[in-house]
Amino acid sequence: MPVIMIGFIKRYFVKAVSFLLALLFIYAAASKLFDFEAFQVQLAQSPLLSAYAGIISYGILIIEFAVAFMLLIPNSNRLGLYASIGLMSAFTLYIYLILNYSDFVPCSCGGILEKLGWTEHLIFNIWFLVLAIIGLYTLVKKTGKSGLKGLGYAGLIIVASCLVVIGLFRSSEHIIKSENSFIRRFLQHPILIEKTRDLKVNSYYLAGIHNGVLYLGNISAPLIITTIDTSLNRSTRKRTSIDKKDYNFRNIKLQIQGPYYYLYDGTVPIIYRGHLNDSIARTLSYQDAFFNQLVVIDSTRFAIRTQRGSDHRYTLATLDVKGDSKVKLKPDILQGQIDGVFDVDGSLISNSNATKLVYTYVYRNQFIVMDSTMKIENRLHTIDTTTRAKITISKLSDGTKKMGAPPFSVNKRSVIAGDLLFNESNLMGKYEPSESWKTSAIIDVYRLDRQKYMGSFYIDHKKGEALSSWLVNGNYLYAIVGNELRRYKIRGEAFK
Template sequence: MNTFKSKFIEFTSYFFMLLFCYASVSKIMDFENFQVQIGQSPLLSAYAGVISYGVILVEVVIVIFLSIKKLRTIGLYGSTSIMSAFTIYIFLILNYSDFVPCSCGGILESLGWTEHLFFNLFCVIIGAIAVFISERTSGYSKWSTAALLLLSNILSCLAVIFLFLSSENIIKQDNNFTRRYLMHPIVEKQITLLDNSYYYFAGADNKNVYLGNIKFPQQILVLDSSMVIKKKMNIELDINELPYRKLETKVLGSHYYIFDGTVAMIKSGLLNRSKPEIVSQNEAYFSDLAVINDNNSFALRTQSSRTKELIIASLNVGNNSKVQLHADFLQKQSDGVFDNDGVLNVDPANGDIIYTYRYRNQFIVADSTFKVKHRLNTIDTVSTAHVKSVKLPDGKYKMEKPPLKVNGFSTVYRKLLFNQSFLKGRYESAKRWKNSKVVDVYKTDSKLYIGSLYMENRGENKVSDIIVTDQFLYAIAGNHLIQYQLTKPLLRHLK
């Protein structure tokens, strides 16, 4: 072998040794962060555990092979194959991924994805040349060398493609509790400081946001989409007419609704009139209410007078006002009370009713006639509510110990469910989790997990409620009202 060829093989071997040695050591030194990065890969999330260990192991083995002269050729084959795998990975990221992460990370973190792609191609080329020189020196034909080199590189690329396709199916449809955080799905646009921290969302449309207030339940605060306070509307209500204990307000279309399920009272009025009229009185006691449409049709969560279990009911107010119980809507697991607890929402775009269980990984989607269309799952693995209760002599239930919370606040808009989760998934940053609320996004018309987003705390104030319109996501954290602009990763899923 002439001096140039031997030097080229030696240079290439040392180059790959340095590259993989540094890469594997840096991964080992910051292994938790490396796993988090793989877990957030738009292609390989579902296999983060296996891949995080496998990549390090392969890199270390390649370094060992390259350092032993008799095994150097095998090490060069391995180097070329793994760089081909990295190359096809970046190609898929750039062309077929739902989003492109900020950077590749690793040894060449300062490079962009395109630059990293060219660097990898360069490594494949010099690796292939070194393999040819080494094999020709050993007496192997160029055709057998080319065939073996082509086969090893094709297999490594096919392995990445297989992982990508199967990972997409696992993450979006058969998720093993690995979250995928969308790349900048929302961008903070404006913040308005409210006069107190008792506000919640009563409703929203593309022009205005309506805030109810726990402490001042007869008040509705109206802000326009530029976050300017338009007015404080005070509803005329005689608080002495009934023993009100839980007054709440909701806004839909041109009407507002003020109600208290503990006294079976619902009143409604036009937004330009402060005096409401009775819609329903003494027809149904309830613990939660959602307005289905502007024609006084409601979804209620109430309690069976016979079994004391939670049940969903419909109330259609008109000439023949009627309450109808839907006994099969909720599915009891233990006591039928705490295990059936959840959040009741209505999609304002189509009238679909969505009920998200609080203590298990399921949400129910029904049409406006209460016909259940889907029983879908959130991505966590808590399929059975971890609640333990005892039945009291009066037939009521009491919890023996605090339950495991699974789902928190939620909102629905245009067949997307935005659901806050209490459970940390696999390969997630503990620090980021501590400083944020996590919201998972699901389709309501199919078994599909879209992705997740962080809702950052505002100092000691945590996000307590959210609502979505065609352009914005609004959040309340303490006395902060935050407006986020929706970006492409979410907008493309809004129907």
């Protein structure tokens, strides 16, 4: 009986191994093919191969079906076993790299294999790799040739497959983080919602944070300052007043830079300042400059965006109410492409202590990093591919200009935290499910000191209402979505 059993195994072992491998590859390829869109999305989120999701998604399907076909044809059986060894080696190394050199683990398998944990999946692959090697050794021996020679070729194939995977990994990381062709990598739970508070109305916005207290402005009641502690438990409301108010204000805004609060409306060239413990804001600057954006640098210095009198183009400037020359234009910062007004539209922001300024263009994939004097440190780009503003300008009979068609908007709003820029994007990247854009805001994270994309995450809408205001402070992200104030905890290693 043992002799008969051994003879049976020798006779049918290679066929059985080939059949098992072929079944595995057909099943895996068919699972991907039946839900190909999901497979591409999952592969695009791979921390190792994101940049090549398109090529690899098609390539894997073709290779798996081709290898299965070779395994089932007697004349190509040996070639199929060599190809199986190469393919299983690549899959095995990929999983090993995922488990040991990645912050998160995606899923790019379907069916039964999706139920396996990644460690179990690694063991599963190793077992089939060993089976393929034994099958090849047996087949070579049956042909009367040296089995060791076959193992030598198999070893070369394993090394080559592993080198290909490592090369793709290193190249993909560089492309995704430095030369991205608009493929987002969504990080696994970088922020976790901890608490919410109902604000009752949706007209609030975050004006700043100081000494563990959030300050909220209200579009409908611009002279009321609402404070909420960062645990979102206690709140207060304070009605402020301004020392001079006989002006035709359009939209008074509130900004906090402790220990002061500032009220302003750039259509009227006036800035008010009040102490956080005081309810009266007094005129700090009057008729120094008209502006449409303002960032507080310190108690008497500001960064503004204004329009030049000579050509009405937008330009950045500094305003020092104590300086001899109060306004200093910085005409070389914003670079026009079409008209110098609409095409350079964007948002000017600062970090918490105003040591760093960032201007993010709305209609193109660029942001400008500056110090507090508006000296340019970096011109960096976001991961989308819109390098030139896609807008049309119409000139009216009275000489004024307006947008000739709905603009192609790229970036919405940004905040700074440390050396990171958190940017809300307005464009969908490759291999992204459209459903996510209907229910969430997409936040992309970048380094400010060099060209590097760190990853992306979602902030969910609330009953159809989207993110309207947000800031990052320390390990927390605070966001207003509709009438809800949320506190998110940032996972410690999420953006490192």
